[in-house]
Amino acid sequence: MAMLGISPNGPGEPPIAGIIGNSPAMQQVYRITRRVAPSNASVLILGETGVGKELIASAVHRLSHRSGAPFVRVNCGALSESLLESELFGHVRGAFTGAVANRAGRFEAAQGGTIFLDEINSTTLTLQVKLLRVLQEKEFERVGDTSTFSTDVRIIAASNRDLMNEVREERFREDLYWRLNVVPVEIPPLRRRREDIPALVSFFLEHYNEINDRYVVHIAPGTLEAMQDYHWPGNVRELQNYIERAVVMSETDELTLDLLPLCVTNRDVAVGTEKPIGDMNELTREVVMKGLGEADTGEGGVHSLVVDRVEKELIVQVLSACGGVQTKAAAMLGINRNTLHKKIKDYGLDDSDNGNS
Ligand SMILES: Nc1ncnc2c1ncn2[C@@H]1O[C@H](COP(=O)(O)OP(=O)(O)OP(=O)(O)O)[C@@H](O)[C@H]1O
Ligand SMILES: [Mg+2]
Numbered sequence: 009m010a011m012l013g014i015s016p017n018g019p020g021e022p023p024i025a026g027i028i029g030n031s032p033a034m035q036q037v038y039r040i041t042r043r044v045a046p047s048n049a050s051v052l053i054l055g056e057t058g059v060g061k062e063l064i065a066s067a068v069h070r071l072s073h074r075s076g077a078p079f080v081r082v083n084c085g086a087l088s089e090s091l092l093e094s095e096l097f098g099h100v101r102g103a104f105t106g107a108v109a110n111r112a113g114r115f116e117a118a119q120g121g122t123i124f125l126d127e128i129n130s131t132t133l134t135l136q137v138k139l140l141r142v143l144q145e146k147e148f149e150r151v152g153d154t155s156t157f158s159t160d161v162r163i164i165a166a167s168n169r170d171l172m173n174e175v176r177e178e179r180f181r182e183d184l185y186w187r188l189n190v191v192p193v194e195i196p197p198l199r200r201r202r203e204d205i206p207a208l209v210s211f212f213l214e215h216y217n218e219i220n221d222r223y224v225v226h227i228a229p230g231t232l233e234a235m236q237d238y239h240w241p242g243n244v245r246e247l248q249n250y251i252e253r254a255v256v257m258s259e260t261d262e263l264t265l266d267l268l269p270l271c272v273t274n275r276d277v278a279v280g281t282e283k284p285i286g287d288m289n290e291l292t293r294e295v296v297m298k299g300l301g302e303a304d305t306g307e308g309g310v311h312s313l314v315v316d317r318v319e320k321e322l323i324v325q326v327l328s329a330c331g332g333v334q335t336k337a338a339a340m341l342g343i344n345r346n347t348l349h350k351k352i353k354d355y356g357l358d359d360s361d362n363g364n365s
Contacts, residue, residue: 024067027060028211029204033196037064044191045071050143052188053166055195057339058245061166062126064193068164069122077121080114085127089135094151097138103152115148118161128165128188129174136181143187163188169342198240198247205236208244212251213263222255226262234265238272241329241340271329320355323348327357 021035024042044051045068053061062081069079087095090104098113114123125131131139142148147158165188167174174180198204209232213224240246254267265273323341330336338348352358 024071027063027067028207029201030207031201031204033201034204037193037195040191040193041067042071044068044193046073047191048162049190050162050188051164051191051193052171053164053193053195054171055166055168056197056241056243057168058243059195059197060244061168061195062124064195065122065124065126065164065166069124069162072122072162074121074162078118079122079124080118081124081126082114083126085130089132092131093135093138096135097148097150099151100153103150107152110150113150115142115159115161116157120160122162122164125163125165127167129167129169129171129180133179133181136184140181140184140187143184168339198243199238202236205247206232208247209235209251209263212248213255216252216255220255222258223261224255224258224263228262228264231263231265231268234268234273241326316355319351320357323351323355323357327352 020030021039021042023030023034024038027034027038041064051065051068053064055061065081066079069075082092082096084092094103094107094111094113096113096115098111098116099107100110101107125139138148142159142161143163146160147156149156171180171185171189175182175185209227216222217224235247242249250268250272251263253269254263257267258264323337326337326340327334330340334348334352335345338345341348343351
């Protein structure tokens with residue numbers, strides 16, 4: 009840090025246009041973004057869903073010397089492997105059924121500019137090899153073609169999964185990881201920068217007042233406090249959604265608690281807060297009793313008992329927060345949907361045991 013001349017305690021870093029939040033955590037994000045933008049380095053943006061990864065990606069482009077050229081976003085999670093390959097690199101006529109004409113891909117469309125590979129963790133190992141080649145050799149072929157294109161495109165990638173963990177689990181190539189991760193930008197979840205909440209609320213109130221022709225300009229006592237206590241699993245996108253709803257539903261000029269969803273105002277159902285899950289004292293007592301009674305219980309030992317109990321409780325709460333939608337719950341928990349499904353079965357949370365699944 010000191011060698012780069014960046015002082016962590018230096019004067020506040022001003023926000024980047026269009027991005028709200030002045031917390032130390034966001035100032036660090038702005039600082040890194042401004043520093044990396046004018047270079048050609050690949051940038052890897054990490055953070056939970058809704059933290060603003062796309063916003064930062066487009067800021068990197070806007071603040072770079074490539075800003076006059078295209079910024080092209082590709083959601084790698086939205087397409088199958090073969091469609092994604094053709095989307096990225098293009099194809100020639102007859103390359104596959106339905107390829108009726110030559111078609112340029114997104115790398116060609118982004119020539120001279122920036123390509124933003126969103127949800128990069130969703131790519132298959134085979135496609136990762138091709139991306140690695142673009143990064144290393146700066147060249148590729150259209151699907152079904154032999155002539156090689158050379159490309160001048162800056163790559164920004166984003167992942168809402170811990171990519172290093174994906175590398176460990178052999179779902180993501182380590183060589184590609186290091187090529188992409190020249191400069192990491194980690195955007196912290198909203199619950200780690202609660203001081204940004206008032207500014208975000210004002211910003212979205214103003215925005216939705218304007219587009220809905222409303223005038224919600226006051227905030228009732230206790231409302232911001234409730235929002236600051238909530239853990240925001242969907243981060244800024246979730247907050248934005250609640251403010252839009254509140255503005256639309258409001259009958260006065262005041263943002264009141266009753267306009268916010270129960271999960272915000274009723275803290276009991278909050279998930280992932282730094283509060284202990286369930287009654288830990290009771291759990292500890294039970295575990296100690298079991299541990300004393302069954303010393304050296306091997307696989308069914310104290311540790312796994314605690315882990316199972318906590319995990320089960322967590323799944324119940326997340327499912328309930330997601331209205332029982334398993335895909336959402338899996339995303340929120342950061343686990344595969346099939347894994348979640350299996351755990352739900354293992355813990356007997358399906359069917360009549362639980363109205364949520
Ligand atoms: N700091 C911020 N200031 C203003 N708006 C923000 C901020 N962070 C996020 N938003 C808004 O929240 C929404 C979600 O942001 P964005 O799409 O960048 O998140 P993301 O990290 O890419 O999410 P996902 O992983 O789900 O794709 C967008 O409407 C964005 O404009
Ligand atoms: Mg995104």
